[in-house]
Amino acid sequence: MFYPMFVMVILTFLVAFYLLGLRIVAVRQRKVSIGYFRLNTGANEPPPHIMAAARHYSNLFELPLLFYVTCLLAMVMGFQSALLVICAWVFVASRVVHALIHLSYNNVLHRLLAFLTGAACILIMWINLAAHYAAR
Template sequence: MTGTAIFWPMGALALLTFIVLGQIPLRRFAAVRKKEVTPDDFRFGESARVGSRVAIPNRAMMNLLELPILFYVLCLMAFVSGGVTPLLLWLAWAYVGLRYVHTLIHMTWNNVAHRLVPFALGNVVLMAMWAVFFANLAIR
């Protein structure tokens, strides 16, 4: 296994982020076309008139830019330091898979209790990635 393998889960998470990003204008334009909202409802973010179907992609996008930054940073640290291991790579894919599940739930039926499970598990996996990385770094 080469260290560049860590770029695949990074790319998969970036792809998910771009898919969600694409949903924001699609849903906003559709809502304006249907006269559910006006363009002014988006002047300073989203007004109270904006329905959840239109607002959820924006919130999902924020979720994909908050904690995942720690994922991207760690993956780059692992690559640069030569610290990509099979375990770290497996954890990276697990994290990305859980982010996909969380985002799918968020963007569809959006049951908070349902999406909490993959979100929390993803956070545990991310913390494990950091622990594994530094444990491996310490024993080199």
């Protein structure tokens, strides 16, 4: 369970660096004032692709939180079924796909399908953990 979590952490940092790069370029090109980023408000709002990247970065601290908790709980319980591991990797893959969609062509239906795939994996992981816990 460690390795899927590690890949999620790497994804989070990659998106953070990507967002930072977009913001630096936008400030240098005077598309947005650096003052905007003090409170993320102001008249000179960043271009939509920067707003999407910022929102995606925030998303990486929402549903993935349940993923991290599930993985850590499985590790603490000493339970790593094949189903749990497969779901963990499918979740990570769905988040990578979700990021690629959100940060590129941003088709909402495609993004939703990637999101729902990941959410289903988290639900299956929790049900699997709950069944294991109940059987102890």
